[in-house]
Amino acid sequence: MTDSQRCLAAYGNPSLPAFAAQWLVRHPLPLAVRPFFPAFAGKPITALYLHRLAAPALDKVLLELVATGLIRELRTYDGCWVVRCKRGLAEYSIHSWGLALDFNAALNPLGRPKGGPGMWSEAFLNVWRRHGWTCGADWKARPDGMHFQYLPGAI
Numbered sequence: 835m836t837d838s839q840r841c842l843a844a845y846g847n848p849s850l851p852a853f854a855a856q857w858l859v860r861h862p863l864p865l866a867v868r869p870f871f872p873a874f875a876g877k878p879i880t881a882l883y884l885h886r887l888a889a890p891a892l893d894k895v896l897l898e899l900v901a902t903g904l905i906r907e908l909r910t911y912d913g914c915w916v917v918r919c920k921r922g923l924a925e926y927s928i929h930s931w932g933l934a935l936d937f938n939a940a941l942n943p944l945g946r947p948k949g950g951p952g953m954w955s956e957a958f959l960n961v962w963r964r965h966g967w968t969c970g971a972d973w974k975a976r977p978d979g980m981h982f983q984y985l986p987g988a989i
């Protein structure tokens with residue numbers, strides 16, 4: 835089963851209103867994080883729409899990034915919940931369930947192997963990994979450096 839198939843089985847079709855009603859939350863960012871979180875389309879971000887089971891895991895990452903200073907690696911926020919297919923593939927993106935975030939899209943484009951100039955440090959990626967997130971930068975076949983996703987443990 836792909837990650838997308840597992841989400842479909844666990845949380846249902848993300849195109850249907852029943853998904854958002856049951857699983858999506860407007861999650862306020864921790865106050866300590868807000869000064870450092872990149873703006874989106876010129877507007878400060880104070881909350882994100884995401885899957886309710888991802889919210890605590892996201893807070894842990896962001897608070898640790900603030901505490902370690904690694905949050906300075908975040909330059910742009912490029913979205914979380916959006917119902918769409920994976921680029922070039924005929925299955926839903928994990929973003930469709932509000933379980934993925936993109937950052938620094940211009941510096942970490944789809945398909946570029948990690949480690950180039952302007953890309954994430956290993957220390958930064960380790961914070962995400964330690965809190966149960968998958969870093970798209972780690973994918974061998976099709977690296978997606980901007981992408982961080984969280985699949986709740988039960989699925």
Ligand SMILES: [Zn+2]
Nearest residue numbers: 934935936981
């Ligand atoms: Zn993504």
